[in-house]
Each structure stands twice: as structure tokens, then as C-alpha cells.
Amino acid sequence: MGEDVQRHEMTTLRELLDEAVAGRGRVAMVTGAIATGKSALLYGLGEHAFGHDALLLAATGSPAESALPLGVLSQLVHGASMTEPDRATAVGLLREGARAHPEDAPAGERADLLVVDALCAVLLELSERRPLLVVVDDLHHADRVSQLCLSHLARRIAYARVMLAFSVPDAHTLGGLHAEMQRRPHYRAIRLGHLSPEEVTRLASGDAGATPERWHALTGGNRLLVDALLEDHRTGDGRGERYAEAVLACLHRAGDDTSRVARALAVLGEAGLVPRLLGENDTVVVRAVQDLTRAGLLDGGRFRDEAARSAVLAGLDEHERVDLYRRAAELAYRDGAPVPVVAGHLLRAGQAAEPWALPVLEEAAARALRQDGVESAIEYLVLALRSCRDERRRARIATVLVRAKWRIDPGTLAGHLAELTEALRRGHLTGGDAVVLAKALLWHGHADDARDVLAHLRRLQELDRDAVAELAVAHAWFRSSCPSFLPHLPELTDEQAGGAAHSLSADRRTESADALVRALTGGPLPETAAAAERILRGSRLDEMSMDTVESALLALTYTGRADLAAPWCDSFITEAVSRRAPSRQARLSAIRAEIGLRRGDPAAAAADAQRALELIPPDSWGVAVGGPLGSLLLAGVAMGRQEEFLPPLTRPVPEAMLETRFGLQYLHGKGRFHLAAGQARQALRDLRLCGELMVEWRLDSAEFIAWRLDAAQALIALDEVREARLLVEEQLARSGGSGRVQGMALRVLAATADKRHRVMLLRQSAELLQQGGDRYELARSLTGLTRAYHAVGEFRRAAVLGRRARALAQECQAGALSRMLPDDSDGAWAGELPGARPPLSDAERRVATLVADGYSNREVAAQLFITVSTVEQHLTRVYRKLSVARRADLPEPLTGEQL
Numbered sequence: 001m002g003e004d005v006q007r008h009e010m011t012t013l014r015e016l017l018d019e020a021v022a023g024r025g026r027v028a029m030v031t032g033a034i035a036t037g038k039s040a041l042l043y044g045l046g047e048h049a050f051g052h053d054a055l056l057l058a059a060t061g062s063p064a065e066s067a068l069p070l071g072v073l074s075q076l077v078h079g080a081s082m083t084e085p086d087r088a089t090a091v092g093l094l095r096e097g098a099r100a101h102p103e104d105a106p107a108g109e110r111a112d113l114l115v116v117d118a119l120c121a122v123l124l125e126l127s128e129r130r131p132l133l134v135v136v137d138d139l140h141h142a143d144r145v146s147q148l149c150l151s152h153l154a155r156r157i158a159y160a161r162v163m164l165a166f167s168v169p170d171a172h173t174l175g176g177l178h179a180e181m182q183r184r185p186h187y188r189a190i191r192l193g194h195l196s197p198e199e200v201t202r203l204a205s206g207d208a209g210a211t212p213e214r215w216h217a218l219t220g221g222n223r224l225l226v227d228a229l230l231e232d233h234r235t236g237d238g239r240g241e242r243y244a245e246a247v248l249a250c251l252h253r254a255g256d257d258t259s260r261v262a263r264a265l266a267v268l269g270e271a272g273l274v275p276r277l278l279g280e281n282d283t284v285v286v287r288a289v290q291d292l293t294r295a296g297l298l299d300g301g302r303f304r305d306e307a308a309r310s311a312v313l314a315g316l317d318e319h320e321r322v323d324l325y326r327r328a329a330e331l332a333y334r335d336g337a338p339v340p341v342v343a344g345h346l347l348r349a350g351q352a353a354e355p356w357a358l359p360v361l362e363e364a365a366a367r368a369l370r371q372d373g374v375e376s377a378i379e380y381l382v383l384a385l386r387s388c389r390d391e392r393r394r395a396r397i398a399t400v401l402v403r404a405k406w407r408i409d410p411g412t413l414a415g416h417l418a419e420l421t422e423a424l425r426r427g428h429l430t431g432g433d434a435v436v437l438a439k440a441l442l443w444h445g446h447a448d449d450a451r452d453v454l455a456h457l458r459r460l461q462e463l464d465r466d467a468v469a470e471l472a473v474a475h476a477w478f479r480s481s482c483p484s485f486l487p488h489l490p491e492l493t494d495e496q497a498g499g500a501a502h503s504l505s506a507d508r509r510t511e512s513a514d515a516l517v518r519a520l521t522g523g524p525l526p527e528t529a530a531a532a533e534r535i536l537r538g539s540r541l542d543e544m545s546m547d548t549v550e551s552a553l554l555a556l557t558y559t560g561r562a563d564l565a566a567p568w569c570d571s572f573i574t575e576a577v578s579r580r581a582p583s584r585q586a587r588l589s590a591i592r593a594e595i596g597l598r599r600g601d602p603a604a605a606a607a608d609a610q611r612a613l614e615l616i617p618p619d620s621w622g623v624a625v626g627g628p629l630g631s632l633l634l635a636g637v638a639m640g641r642q643e644e645f646l647p648p649l650t651r652p653v654p655e656a657m658l659e660t661r662f663g664l665q666y667l668h669g670k671g672r673f674h675l676a677a678g679q680a681r682q683a684l685r686d687l688r689l690c691g692e693l694m695v696e697w698r699l700d701s702a703e704f705i706a707w708r709l710d711a712a713q714a715l716i717a718l719d720e721v722r723e724a725r726l727l728v729e730e731q732l733a734r735s736g737g738s739g740r741v742q743g744m745a746l747r748v749l750a751a752t753a754d755k756r757h758r759v760m761l762l763r764q765s766a767e768l769l770q771q772g773g774d775r776y777e778l779a780r781s782l783t784g785l786t787r788a789y790h791a792v793g794e795f796r797r798a799a800v801l802g803r804r805a806r807a808l809a810q811e812c813q814a815g816a817l818s819r820m821l822p823d824d825s826d827g828a829w830a831g832e833l834p835g836a837r838p839p840l841s842d843a844e845r846r847v848a849t850l851v852a853d854g855y856s857n858r859e860v861a862a863q864l865f866i867t868v869s870t871v872e873q874h875l876t877r878v879y880r881k882l883s884v885a886r887r888a889d890l891p892e893p894l895t896g897e898q899l
Contacts, residue, residue: 009030009041009190009192010041010044010045012188012190013028013030013041013044013045013048013165013190014045014048016028016163016188017045017048017049017052017054017133017163018052020131020133020161020162020163021052021054021131021161021163022161023159023160023161024158024159024186025157025158025159025160025161025162025163025164025186026157026162026163026164026186026188027154027157027163027164027166027181027184027186027187027188028163028164028165028166028187028188028189028190029166029167029168029171029178029181029187029188029189029190030042030165030166030167030168030190030192031167031168031169031170031171031189031190031191031192032167032169032191032192032193038137038167038192039137039167040223041167041192042058042135042137042165042167045133045135045165046058046133046135049131049133052131053130053131054130054131054132054133055080055081055082055126055127055130055131055132055133056080056081056133056135057076057077057079057080057123057132057133057134057135058075058076058079058134058135058136058137059072059073059075059076059079059135059136059137059142060075060136060137060138061136061137061138061139061140061141061142062138062141063141063252063255063256065141065143066141066142066143067143068143069097069143069144069145069146070094070097070143070145070146070149071142071143071146072136072139072142072143072146072147072150073094073097073119073145073146073149073150074094076134076136077090077091077094078091082126086122086125086126089122090119090122093115093118093119093122094119096115097115097116097119097145113152116148116149116152117152119149120149120152120153120156123153123162124153124156124157124160124162127157127160127161127162128161130161131161131162131163132160132161132162132163133162133163133165134150134153134162134163134164134165135165135166136150136164136165136166136167137166137167138167138168138253139166139167139168139174140168140169140173140174140255141255147174147177148177150164150166151177151180151181154181154184154187155184157186158184158185158186169253169254169291169294169295170291170294171189193221194219194220194221194222194223194296195216195221195222195223195226196216196221197212197213197216197221199221200212200213200215200216200221200226201213203226203227203230204230204233207230207233207234209233210230210233215229215230217304218304218305218307218308219296219304220293220295220296220297220299220304221296222250222295222296222297224246224249224250225243225246225247225250225296225297227246228240228242228243228245228246229242229243240307243307243308243311244307244310244311244314245311247297247308247311247312248311248312248315250295250297251312251315254288254291254292254295257280257284257287257288258287258288258291258292260278260280260288261274261278261280261284261285261288261289261292262288262292262297262312263312263313263315263316263320263324264277264278264324265289265292265298265301265302265303265309265312266303266309266312266313266316267313267324267325267328267345267348268328269302269309270301270302271285271289271301271302273328273331273332273335276331277324277327277328277331289301321348321349322349322350322351325345325346325348325349325350326345326346326349326351328345328349329342329345329346329349329357330354332345333356333360339360339363339364339367340364340367340368342360342364343360343361343363343364343365343380344364346360346361346383347379347380347383350383351387352383352384352386352387353387357387358384358387358388358393361380361381361383361384361387362380362381362384362397362400364376364377364380365377365378365380365381365384365400365404366400368380369404372578372579372580372581374404374407374408374579374580374581375408375580377404378401378404378405378408381397381400381401381404382401384397385397385398385401391423391426391428392423392428394419394423394428395419395420395423395424395428395429395430395433396430396433398416398419398420398423399420399429399433399436399437401416402416402417402420402436402437402440403436406440406583407546407581407583407584408581408582408583409582409583409616409617409620410440410443410444410583410616410620410621410622411616411617411619411620411621411622412620413440413444414444417437417440417441417444417446417449420433420437420440421437421441421449421452421453424437424453424456425456430464430466430467431457431460431463431464431466431467431468431470431471432464432466432467432469432470434453434456434457434467435457435467435470435471435474436470437453438450438453438454438457438474439474439477441453442482442485442622442623442656442660443622443623443624444622444623444654445622445623445654445655445656445657446656447655447656447659450485451485451488454485454488454489454490455488457471457489457490458488458489458490460490463490468492469506470506471489471490471492472492472506472510473506473509473510473513473547474489475489475492476510476513476514476516476517477509477513477547477551479513479517480513480516480517480520480551480661480699481660481661481662482659482660482661483661483697483698483699484659484660484697485659508535508538508539508545508548509545509547509548509551511531511535512532512535512547512548512549512551512552512555513547513551515528515531515532515535515551515552515555516551516552516554516555516558518555519532519554519555519556519558519559519701519703519704520558520661520699520701520704521698521699521700521701522701522736523559523701523702523703523734523735523736523737523738524558524559524560524561524703524736524737524738525559525736526559528555528559529555529556529559529560529561529564531555532552532553532555532556532559533552533556533564533568535548535552536549536552536553536556536568539552540575541572541575541576541579541581541584546584546587549572549588550587550588550591553565553568553569553572553588553591553595554591554594556568557591557594557595557598557703558701558703558704559703560598560703560738560739560740560772562595562598562599562773563599563773565591565595566592566595566599569588569591569592569595570592572584572588573585573588573589573592576588582615582616583615583616585615586611586612586613586615586616586621586628587612587624589608589609589611589612589615589628590608590609590612590624590627590628590631592604592605592608593605593606593608593609593612593627593628593631593632593635594627594631596608596631596635597631597634597635597638597776598703598740598773598774599773599774599775600773600774600775600776600777600778600779600812601775601776601812602634602635602636602638602639602776602812602813602814603635603639603812603813605631605634605635606631606632606635606636606639606645608631609628609629609631609632609635610628610632612627612628613625613628613629613632618651622654623654623656623657623659623660623662623663624660624662625653625654625657625662625666626653626657626660626662626663626664626665626666627662627665627666629651629653629665629666629669630662630665630666630667630668630669630670631665631669632645632669633645633666633669633670633672633673634668634669634672636673637669637672637673637675637676637816638776638812638814638816639812639813639814639815639816640676640814640815640816640817640819641815642673642676642677645673653666658693661699663693664690664693664694664699664704664705665705667686667687667689667690667693668686668687668690668705668707668710670686671683671684671686671687671690671707671710671711671714672710674686675710675713675714675717676816678717680714680715680717680718681714681718683710683714684711684714684715684718687707687710687711687714688711690705690707691707691708691711694707700734701736702731702734702735702736702738702741703736703738703740703741706731706741706744706745708727708728708730708731709727709728709731709744709745709748711724711727712724712725712727712728712731712748712752713748713751715727716748716751716752721752724748724751724752725749725752728745728748728749728752729749731745732745732746732749738772739768739769739771739772740768740769740772740773740774740777742768743764743765743766743767743768743769743772743774743777743778743781744765744769744777746761746762746764746765746768746781747761747762747765747777747780747781747784749761750762750765750784750788751784755788755791755792756792758784758788758791759785759788759789759792759794762781762784762785762788763785763883765781765784765785766778766781766782766785766883767883769781770883770884775808775811775812776812776814778808779805779808779809779812779814779817780817782801782804782805782808782883783805783809783817783820783821785801785805785883786798786801786802786805786821787820787821789801797881800882801882801883802821804882804884804889805817805821806818806821809821840878840881840882843874844874844877844878844881846864847860847864847871847874847875847878848874848875848878848890850863850864851875851887851890852887852890857871857872857875875887878890
């Protein structure tokens, strides 16, 4: 395959060898960029020499041995197949030459001509017996004495059976030696170029999935690099190990200066600062860049591919890496480079000891957080924290780091909380940061430590403006989320609150938290929903706004407007994904689960709750784990698959969770779970505890948790009907105008009423829930109404509603409801049951059938020869009798009914 793409050059070398064998000595100098295939070409020439019974003497120059006198000639002699007398003579001459030229001799010292002449005589004598091929790869790395000996030999082989074949990247690397050889008539220069795109395509032919065009672009046609890419492709190595090795091999053969420039380029990314970074003159750097460009590694002064740059960086030893990046950071800082560039160099150096370094890292972290580069911000802050010796500044950096890590996984904060708590005790933590610490401690269940932090704030004689602003926001947040901690918060005077360092972000956080408080304490007020929507319209998930968005979404949800909250929540989840903020995705998914439950979609709620617990491990949720766990339990019960969701119930939860709003959600889910499992007394204990806390904290909103209704159902299961009825009636009185809560309450109240009264209550319940948008609760009421009709013998009505209830239950994936419905074998319209009064009159049935078939009111009137007004009157009665609100909800069997 090598000959296919270098056929012309190989042919030329063979012809030269043939001439040398015939007694016309030849010198061939193969030049070309680093690793263009010179070595492979010389190897192929050596293979050809065996066909002529030629004696092959081969050696390779190396930068490590370039100062060793006669090192290359020693390789030629020791590796040759010659008689012992010849070898002994040659070795003796080499030893004598080495003694005459010790390693510390001046580089320009001339070789001992007698020794050189004697060595050449030995080689010429060998050529009289057998043709001689002398191959030296990378002659430019050979020691100076060996180069002079080979030059001397080149002058004496014009009529000998000797061919000398050398390789160098470029003729100028040999200086005067090349000029001297070039004057000889038997000298030939063979220039190797890179592979053309067509040649790369030919090399890759037959390899499925090969990308020769891209390979040529990555390598410039460098044969060594192309072969490495081809091998990586054939072995399926997506990491490109062979390619990386080939890049380092190119640098190894390029020489020290070129390698140093390449490493500096890998650090800096471009060539402008390389001379200053290395302390070299421009000429050395320009020549190295030219060599690297000819080698196919660079294009326009930059690495052609990031993988090549990464390979060079990976080849740095630890000391050199630290030193290069440290000096690069200092150069970039002094030249006024962008902050992320300077910080990036500091990060790779792993040091930030200079006085200017810490501000650079802090500023880079702040910018990264604003631009959603949370991972980068964390890396900057970790280095800053490790490098900082000032305790007050360490506390500030650690607080920012806590906020940054919170956006990815709150569980990673634990290691910083103890340090921040100690900084607070030492007086190194400001008031605003202390509030952040208290919330973080509470999140992780350290309730006592959180109280200590708040107590410390209360003891402060004077609060700074930032602390006052943070406390103004915190009061509303604690009121809605952790009300038991309110007594521990410092009280703000009107003067302090008025002089707080307000900002648009702080004002939005306060307004949003206040809206959530109103939703939890004042019920479903329209003005609360309007305020929440206004806040959401002006919010994005920037550095400080997650609490704002979360509170506004929950305020909208708890005011009975889950239909409005859903699209907002979906939009913010999409934004969180794009911002690579898994913590925010998880918290929003937990809210989405609550929205799903209130819209009667338990399957979606379960999926969202599970996603929330996958994005953040349950242990990292801290006390907030009660939110998604409670939703998961409620969804499992609604779907009749509570056994599948038993693990969340058995998972240990933080004790401090019961001091938060999230504990209420967990108790609610747990209570309903026990109720579905037939453990009514345990369910009642959980629900009563939930209710007691809600009343104590004045968060007794039925749109948040209608605990009285579930407790009433537990009491009914325990045959304590009278107490159950009192709870339901109390809930009805406290419904705050919520049609959804009233509908749910009437359904439970029906279970305490006699059969005939039960039908009326369930019909009212269905009508209210029809407007409320909760499909699962509507399905529950329709299921109860179906059973109630069955109980009073109105089988046709039961059949009609049963079909609708079953369809709705299946839509909600509420299997338990489907199993509660009686068998539908009666037929709603066939009249098989003598004595049963049909739910619709004949006229109503004819109108309903045509409307269900898709006819408009005017078309129905024309077909039945009645007025449009009469059609509308019939439809009104049909809707009322069938408990539907629109024509699309008319039962399916109507479409096939005969008039």
C-alpha cells in the first residue's frame, strides 16, 4: 500500500541502487516534511537491496544521541553483517575516534581525518566483495563527526558499488554539509510531498465508513497521520490513540526546538505569544511553525484538529505543564486578554498564587454562571478556594460555590457547609451569605444548625444592606416553605426594609414568594394567579431566579390554574435543559408532577416525579424530597399500581422534612397510599398530622392539599360516618370558591348520604369537576354516579355514564376506577330492560343522535323539521341528564343509534 502512493519515488531509488550495484556510486537525499513516509521509503529500498545480495548498513539519527561522537557510524557497523576481522577493524577505529572526540568536545571541532579515512577504507573494501547500501534515517539528528565521515565517504564512491541513502525533513537542516554533497555529480535529491486527496481516498478504499476527505483535512496528507487515522478507523478506536501516538512521533522526529514550539502552541492556541512564552527569538519560532505546517499538524498557525492539540498537551510532563500554563496565564493577564482566557490557563496550571489570580477566577466564575457554564464556574471557584488564604474571602468564594453546585446537584454541598458554619462563628461570613447557609443547612436536614445560623443573625447588632435585602426575600420564602423557622428569623424594621438594597431580581423573588404565600393561605384568588403569570412573563432561569420561577409556578398551580401553569413549566424545563442545569430540571419536573395530578393525569405525574428523582438522586433532594415522593405516591394510587410505588414509601426521609411544606406533601401521599392499601387507621394518622401542621402553619389551602376529604374517606372506611360528614362540610365551607375542591367534596359527601340523595350530590360533583379540568377527579365522580344509578335501578343511565367513566378512566390510566365500574351489558338505548325509564325522551334522543354524528344545530333543525331554538332546548336537557358540558362529550353509542 505504501508503494501505491509513492511509486515514482520508490522507482527512482531502485534505479539508483541498480546503478550503484553496477559500479556507479550514488548518493540519494530523501527530503520531506516530518513523517511524510521517508522511513517507509528507505525501508522499502533496503528490501530491494536483498535482491542484489547487497550488504545493508542502516542507522537512525536521534536527538538524544546527537552529541555522541560517531554514534551513527557505530550503529552502521554493529548492525552490519560482516566478517569478524572487518568488524574488529571497524570497531577499533570507532573507539579511537571516540577517544579523540569526547562528548564534551566543542561542537565545531574537526574530525580526525586519519580515523575517518580508515573507516571509509573499510567500507569501500567491503563494497568490493558485495554491493553496499548505507541508509541513515534522520541524518540531521546524527552526531557531527558521523556526518563528516559520511560526507567524506560520499566524495569517494563515484566509481564504487556503494549507494548512500539519507533522509532529512528539509535540506537546510544539514547546513554546509548538504551544500557540499549537492556539488557531487552522483548526488540525487528526492523530494517527498504529502498525499493528495485522491491518494488518501485510494488508501481508504474498501474501508466502510471511511472519511478520506476529512482525514486529508485533519492531516494535510501527512502519511504517518493518515495511516494512524486509518488504523483507528479499522480497530474502531473512537478515542484516536494511534492518531495521538502519530502526532507525538512527528514531534519526536522534528527536534527539540520544533517540539518546544509545538507544546507552547498547544498551550496558547495560536503563535502570537510563543516567542515570549519560550524566551526564543522570532526566527526559531517561525521556522518551527513552518516545519509543523509542512508536517500537516498546523494550518494558519493553529493545530488542524483539537485532537492533535490534546495529544501534544497529554505528552507534557507535570512540571512542564504547570510551568507553561502559569507563564501563559501571566502573559495573557499582562496583555489584557479576556478573563476566561486567563482563568483557563490558571485552571490548567492548577495554581493561582499570584495576587491578581483570585480576582480573575472570581470574575470568570461570575461570567460563566451568567452564561450557563456552571461546570466551568465550579472549576474556577474550586481553584480559587484552594488558593485563597484570607478566611473572609474564602467564605465569600465558598458561598458562591455552594450556589453554583446547587444548580447541578445539591447533594455535593455537604463538604462546604461545615466550613461555612465555622466561618460564620469566626465572623467571616456576611449576613446575606448566612441566610444562604441557613437555607442550605435546612435543605440537607440540619435543622438545628440552620436555627443556630439564624440565631447568630438575630444577635448581630447591625445588618449590612445585602443582609437586609436577603432577609426581606427570606421572610416570604420561609413563610411558604418552612414556616416553623419564621420565629428564628431576625425581624426587619420598616426603616431597614425601606433601605434594603433592592434590585429587580430581589423584588421579583419577594413578590413571587408572597404570591405563593397568598395561594397557600388565601385560597384561589384571581389576583394571585394574575400576579404569578406576570412574574413568569418577566422571568428567565438566570443565576438567582430559580426560587422566583418555582414560587410563581406553584402559586399558579395552588390557585386552581394548573392549566396555565403547565405550558409555563414546560417552557422553563426546556430552558433548564439548554442551560445544562440538572438541579433545576429536577425541581421543575417535581412541579410538573404536581400540575399533572391537578389536571387529572396521574401517569404523566408519575413520569415527571420519577424523572425528578433520577435527575437528582433522592439523597441529594434533602427535605425537598417529600415533593416528588408525595406526587409519586398519589399517582401510583390513582393508577391502581401502588405496589409498584412501594419503594418510595419505605425510603428513609430526613426528620427535618416534617418541618417544611414538602413534609405535608409526603404525608398526604403516604396517607392516600395507606388508604388504598386498606390501612385506614394508619392513613387517618398521617392525614390528621398533615392537617394539624397545615392549620398550625396557616397553610390550610385545599387547592394545595384537601386533607379533610382524604381523612373523611378514611373515617368512612372505619364506619365513622358522622365525623366524616363534619370534615367534608368543613372543607366545603373552606373551599374558597374552588369548583374543583367543591366537586371533590361533594363526591365524598355523597358516600355519607342515602342512595337517592347520593345521585344528586354526585351529579353536582360531576358538573363542577367538568369545569375544573381535573379528569381523574371527574372520572371518580362519574364512577360513583354510575354506581349510584345502578343502586337505584336506573340501569340505562348507569350504562351511558359507565361508558363515559370507563373511557375517562382509561385515558387517565386509572385502572382502579375501571375495575370499580359495573359490567356494561345493558345497552344504553336498546330498551331491553322493561320497566326502566329511558333517560332521554324520543325527541331528545333524535336530536342527541344527530348532534353526536356531527351535524350543526341548524342542520338538525332542518332534518327534524323543528326550530333551532327547539334543538337548543333539547340539547340543554340532554347535557344535564347525561352530565356532559358540550357536544364532543356525548356518549359514543349515540353515533350508531337508529331514529
